[in-house]
Amino acid sequence: QVQLVESGGGLVQPGGSLRLSCTVSESISSFNSMAWYRLPAGNLREVVARITSGGSTNYVDSVKGRFTITRDNAKNTVYRQMNSLKPEDTAVYCCSAEGGKYYWGQGTQVTVSS
Numbered sequence: 001q002v003q004l005v006e007s008g009g010g011l012v013q014p015g016g017s018l019r020l021s022c023t024v025s026e027s028i029s030s031f032n033s034m035a036w037y038r039l040p041a042g043n044l045r046e047v048v049a050r051i052t053s054g055g056s057t058n059y060v061d062s063v064k065g066r067f068t069i070t071r072d073n074a075k076n077t078v079y080r081q082m083n084s085l086k087p088e089d090t091a092v093y094c095c096s097a098e099g100g101k102y103y104w105g106q107g108t109q110v111t112v113s114s
Helices: none
Strands: 004-007 010-012 018-024 033-039 046-052 057-059 067-072 077-082 091-098 102-104 108-112
Touching (some): 004 091, 046 067, 046 091
Parallel strands (some): 010 108
Antiparallel strands (some): 004 018, 018 077, 033 091, 046 057, 091 102, 091 108
8 A cells, every 4th residue: 555654744933834745655656646634623634735746736825935845756745835834734745645545654743823
């Protein structure tokens, strides 16, 4: 089975930055897309950033201009650079590998607080 391991979460002050990493046990180029999902308290999982195998990206409006999703196929890793973090960005973020089946990591906690 495909395994995804996220890292890079932590506690930052408002306006700070974090870069999340998601390392996949198989070639990420074999998937149609890679994505980051958010699991805020009391809410269902929602996609916040996605990058396709062709390199196109999309973001939810709330993170446009602040978050950037990238990938390194040689390292089987997808990244999400998060800048200008806000308290409302606080959540568990999960990585997803999307193809014929969808695979999920366990998530990494991002907390934005002063």
